[in-house]
Amino acid sequence: MINNILKKQCPRCRQGKLFVSAPYNLKSFAKMHERCPCCDLKYEQEPGFFYGALYVSYALQVAIFATISVALAVLVPDAPLSWYLIGVTGAAFMLFPLVIRISRSIWIHIFVKYDEAIARKVTEGKNE
Numbered sequence: 001m002i003n004n005i006l007k008k009q010c011p012r013c014r015q016g017k018l019f020v021s022a023p024y025n026l027k028s029f030a031k032m033h034e035r036c037p038c039c040d041l042k043y044e045q046e047p048g049f050f051y052g053a054l055y056v057s058y059a060l061q062v063a064i065f066a067t068i069s070v071a072l073a074v075l076v077p078d079a080p081l082s083w084y085l086i087g088v089t090g091a092a093f094m095l096f097p098l099v100i101r102i103s104r105s106i107w108i109h110i111f112v113k114y115d116e117a118i119a120r121k122v123t124e125g126k127n128e
């Protein structure tokens with residue numbers, strides 16, 4: 001399941017992609033397929049469904065900030081404050097698209113369970 005979250009695939013069949021384009025396509029990094037291309041699961045279960053993913057992305061951001069701060073404190077014990085600011089803001093910008101996508105992926109995996117029967121049907125359909 002963790003693997004599937006990171007691959008950003010449909011939680012139900014674990015085969016269809018969640019997102020339309022690559023993460024660093026800045027125009028459309030957050031653009032998702034409306035339905036799973038494989039099992040037809042509707043991704044946005046209700047209007048505003050993915051707003052909840054903002055909580056997940058907030059938690060991820062905090063974890064990233066903490067990791068960078070600790071790493072910097074360990075690697076460069078007498079680093080000036082400006083290094084922290086540059087490191088943390090830089091990372092926030094660089095990782096923003098990834099964080100948004102991973103949080104949406106986590107969010108939908110919380111609400112939609114894997115369905116083995118459907119996954120099998122999708123796999124069989126591909127082989128026909």
Ligand SMILES: [Zn+2]
Nearest residue numbers: 010013036039
């Ligand atoms: Zn699917």
